[in-house]
Amino acid sequence: MPGVLPSQAIETMIENGEITLDRPLTEGQVQPASLDLRLGTVAYRVRASFLAGEGRTVSERLSDFEMHRITLTEEGAVLEKGCVYLVPLMESLALPHGITAVANAKSSTGRLDLLTRTITDGGTEFDRIPAGYRGPLYAEICPRSFSVLVRPGMRLNQIRFRDGQSVLSDDALRALHADSPLVDVDAVIDEGLGFSVDLKPAEGTLVGYRAKPHTGVIDLENIGHYDPQEYWEEVRSDNGQIILDPGAFYILVSREAVQIPPEYAAEMAPFLAMVGEFRVHYAGFFDPGFGHASAGGAGSRGVLEVRCHEAPFVLEHGQVVGRLVYEKMAELPEQLYGREIASNYQGQGLKLSKHFKSV
The missing domain is CATH 2.70.40.10 (Deoxyuridine triphosphatase (dUTPase))
Known part of the structure; x- marks a missing residue:
C-alpha cells in the first residue's frame, strides 16, 4: 500500500x-x-x-x-x-x-x-x-x-x-475529521488543516516566549537543566494581539489541540506568504498517535516557532500561520507516539524545548 x-x-x-x-x-x-x-x-x-x-x-x-x-x-x-x-x-x-x-x-x-x-x-x-x-x-x-x-x-x-504519494486531499481530510475529529475547534481545511495562533489563553496573559539576544551556551545533552529566564523573555497579551519584531524568534502555541490518528502521519507546512512578513519555523513531523486517545493523548497543541522579517507585524488571536498536511501510513506502526515510547511532547501546551526546566 x-x-x-x-x-x-x-x-x-x-x-x-x-x-x-x-x-x-x-x-x-x-x-x-x-x-x-x-x-x-x-x-x-x-x-x-x-x-x-x-x-x-x-x-x-x-x-x-x-x-x-x-x-x-x-x-x-x-x-x-x-x-x-x-x-x-x-x-x-x-x-x-x-x-x-x-x-x-x-x-x-x-x-x-x-x-x-x-x-x-x-x-x-x-x-x-x-x-x-x-x-x-x-x-x-x-x-x-x-x-x-x-x-x-x-x-x-x-x-x-x-x-508513492499518499497525501490526503481536502475532501478526504474533511471526511476523516468528520469521522474522527482532528482538532477541537472548527477545522479550517485548505490544502491541509489550518493551524492558528492562540493569543487568548484560558488563564493569565502569558502567550509565548521571545529568545534573548545574548545568552550562554546550551549543552544539548542537558535535559530539564536550564533556567528559562536566562534565555527567554515572556510574551504577554491582554488584548489578543502581539507585535512581532523583525529578526526576533518566538515560541507560541496553536489555538487548536490536534490529533493524529494511528493510521496517519502529518507534516507542518508554511501557509501563504501573503498573510504577513513572518514565517513559522516548522520543526517537523507529527507522528502517528500524536495527541490521540489511543496513545494516551487528548489532543496536543502545536508549538509554533515564529520569526518575523523586514517589518514589525501585528499577530492576532486565531490568525492562521501554518497548515498540517496529512498522509496515510503504508501500514499501522508497531509503536505510536506518546505513552508507550515516553514521547516528550504528548499532551503539550505552550512548552519550551526539553532542555529547560518546566515553567
Missing part, C-alpha cells in the same frame, strides 16, 4: 542495507514513522549555506566553502550562533526505486531556533531525497538564537520514507 513507511519497515530497510549505519542503532532512534539521524565526528565551518547541485558531490563543493574543521568529541564542541556548519551524518542511504525520503528538524531542535537541514550528493533541494538515491547524508546546521554544545551521535534531525 502506498504511504509513509512505519517503524517496522524502517528496521527492515536497515536489515536490507538500504539504510547503512556507521554505528549500531541507539535506543529510540527509530520513531513510529521516521528515523533520527546522528551527527558524525567532524563539523566543517563553511562560509555560506550551499547545495551540491546536479552531478556534483557535497565533498567536492566543500573545498569551495570550508573555513576550518572541528573534531567532535565526547567532551563536546561549540557551534556558534550565526555561523554555518556542515556535519556528515552516521547514516547513509541506498534507496530502492519508488521510495523517496524527506527530512526535517526534530521538535527540540526547532524550539532552540537551530536551523538544521539535510543535504545530499547531487541535491538541488534541502531535505528532499529522490527515489534511488545512493550516498551519504549531511546536516547543515546554523544556530540562530543560541550557541550550542554538540557531540557525536546527537540527533538533531530525522528522516521519513515514502512509498
